Amino acid sequence: MVAETSKNISVTIRVWRQPAADQPGKFVDYPAKDLNPNMSLLEMLDVVNDQLERIGEDPIAFAHDCREGICGTCSLVIDGKPHGPHHGVASCQTYMRSFEDNSIITIEPFRAKSFPIVKDLISDRSAFDAIQQAGGFISIRTGSAQDANATPIPKDIADLAMDAAQCIGCGACVAACKNASAMLFVSAKVSQLGLLPQGQPERDTRVLNMVAKMDELGFGNCTNQYECSAACPKLISHDFIARMNRDYLAASFRTAFKPKPAASGGGGA
Amino acid sequence: MATLNSNVPPGPLADKWRTYKSNLKLVNPANKRKYEVVIVGAGLAGASAAATLSELGYKVKCIVFHDSPRRAHSIAAQGGVNAAKNYQNDGDSVHRLFYDTLKGGDYRAREGNVHRLAEVSVNIIDQCVAQGVPFAREYGGLLANRSFGGAQVSRTFYARGQTGQQLLLGAYSALSKQVGAGAVELITQHEMVDLVVVDGHARGVITRDLVTGKFHRHSGEAVILATGGYGNVFNLSTYARGSNTTAIWRAYKRGACFANPCYTQIHPTCIPVSGDYQSKLTLMSESLRNDGRIWVPKKKEDCKKPPADIPEADRDYFLERIYPSFGNLAPRDVSSRAAKRMCDEGRGVGDTGLGVYLDFAEAIQRYGKQVANRANLHNPSKEKILELGEAAVKERYGNLFDIYHEITNESAYKQPMRIYPAVHYTMGGLWVDYNLMSNVPGLFVLGEANFSDHGANRLGASALMQGLADGYFVVPYTIGNYLATVKPTSRPSTDAPEFKAAEENASSIVKRLLAAKGKEPVNYYHKKLGLIMWNHCGMARTKEGLEDGIKKIQALRTEFWANVNVPGSGDNMNQALERANRLADFIELGELMCRDALAREESCGGHFREEHQWPDGECKRDDENFAHVAAWEFQGEGNVPLRNIEPLNYEFTKMSVRSYK
């Protein structure tokens, strides 16, 4: 499918247009002509938008910022695939040379019950922030940390934590999953912090609270289809989901049977 | 005329901050929650400040234009963060980091600020590790370091090629903890469009909700801006597309001085522009210059030929030729300017002629033979050497070669990379004193948005350090000193006339933009502005060029307001309007940058005036007349702004000539 020549190409884009969250949407076709194949898909949208603006029409709204695959803002379903035809890249790293001359490219927003559409190609992923706020942290007050080298961390553990930490919070895993599950995203954060010694004190509450929040926000269950890691621009492994499931079970068990400390506080009369 | 007192405390350099800190006024813990601090921005600087101030007990409101704080442009930083930990035992110290940073900035930063930055750098690493930032480690489990430009020690901490991402996610997690606990009110997708000043003090901001288009008023006892850099004034840069100047520009128009706006860093190794549709330039790490050789054809007519067809004798390895002692590792500003000169002579490569080669062929041969030798392969075939050499280069730079391939569809193993300098960082920003407070009391400015610590040139891996220093370890102390002088819960009502006036100002700009209904899209003007800035206020500046640039920008401004077409309305999500609103400010800022560059009749760091150079092309500073900060003060629409001066008094260091020979 890759256009190997450096000849310019022309395509038709079939874009989801929806004026606002509470209004119906539909697909609209736009021509995009004479494109340099080294142009990115987002730059192609810029060109189409310039044309629309020039004649006073509403440009296609789409989310983007860094345009180099790290901020997690871009979020397009391209020809049915979250982040498009290539493995391990974000929408902004998709180039026009990936498409045939004269083809029709369908572009939609990430869709999921918990990601309502804001406008056109933009969906609201603030549910991810809410999950993070429920427990995706280590409670450390600024200024109270010990020396950074006081606790050595084996290199393989640090490397594995880094593999998980690379998640860019884009939500492609949710958009790719038929259950709209957020397990890959949540497991990446839970695993990163759960692997490190600094994350141990809150390990149980973290996984319980983040999973509870995820369920509350309407994300679906994981049925092990692994569409999530296939769509993930950072190739986050679904092994982290298994790791989180083990953590979750252990935490539920420990919480149920943990002896409760006597209430402390006040300091007595 | 603004009063610019740096407020750097007296005393020996190494004791200034410690002594000052212990004498700062404090706010009673029970009173802290009666103070509301409005923070705009949640990059490294804003998120770290928001988390820490709320931990201290202040009521905090944190506003970002992004849909999540985790998307701030800090996420894109690659290389690393400096800290004077001396874990490598290679002789690093707070003083050495201080000195390197000051010298790297070509002696145009304050001694006191830079020393404090070096001091708190060590706390940053402790803090980040405690938060779970997975820095690179050695086999023994201790933290690893790499070396960066401008230093002779190894003091840069990193997390693969994603250091900014990991540091930001650490600060974001600290912020999220406070939001989850109800201690920070987080407001996303709101753009700050004006600063509210009441009785001479900053007391709030106006925001526009980017989803509904509605304006909102936010009142507080203090305001913090941590809104990042303004390099997108050049249109093409390594910045994220959304990075903008609106927050600090509108604060400037409310009286905050803008310091050294012309200090811009242009990074030599970026993937070049490939066409006029281009929206963004991508950085290729400086580390590549360890092994890559930079060249252009000697003859103009060879420029369009495939590089392999150009024989060795017809190649000009211009850095090696002009700077024999530094060669391909000549400093950033020098290398950038040299590449530009080659292209200006018509010897640039690639479709646009704006590119130079970064060639790994020799490195591949060298490594191939080395590996073969080590493996005791005698008389290896050419193919074998190539195979081994490519593998060795891949091990070192594989991810960068992959990015290059993704963008250009070319293999840098088979043919040289094409690179060109690109705008990367802005050292200028709102003027702040030692407390990080601007000349408008109650307005604090952190991170890349202020001008504080990098002088005329920033060293690699020092921006992340500064952002986190400001937010975690400086402003939490210094803001108390200000708030202790403000009555608790004395923030004005948002019905105050100043709020009303500021909102009307912001909404009138939006209305004017929508009313223009001209013929050209916003991007058309952004591209035009970018070209003017690049040609007149870019890597090499001249008096005539800058004067001409000012005229062109003024004309562009008139044309923009008359002929831009912003479709749609102001009462829903309108991305064209967002871009137009930001561009209106960039155009005005561009003019100020040219004025600043014109007034600074010297060359220093990233600011190169062709009239002021040594015979060898190095920057010729003029310490007698320009050892100062230029802080521009708005004088009303249509009037020439006032250039205020804060002298740089060096007590401990000698301003010397920065030489790389």
Ligand SMILES: Cc1cc2nc3c(=O)[nH]c(=O)nc-3n(C[C@H](O)[C@H](O)[C@H](O)COP(=O)(O)OP(=O)(O)OC[C@H]3O[C@@H](n4cnc5c(N)ncnc54)[C@H](O)[C@@H]3O)c2cc1C
């Ligand atoms: C490609 C690249 C690589 C880099 N690599 C390194 C490196 O290796 N080491 C290093 O030290 N430095 C590096 N830098 C520089 C460094 O990343 C930045 O200087 C730094 O991250 C800036 O942080 P900040 O917190 O000041 O601003 P930002 O991270 O830009 O955050 C700005 C915040 O302000 C908000 N905001 C802005 N305007 C408004 C407004 N009007 N209203 C509401 N909110 C607003 C945004 O939403 C965002 O939250 C790199 C820069 C680039 C471009």
Ligand code: SF4
């Ligand atoms: S796990 Fe992958 S797909 Fe899911 S949010 Fe993170 S980076 Fe995106």
Ligand code: FES
């Ligand atoms: S725009 Fe940042 S990841 Fe695509």
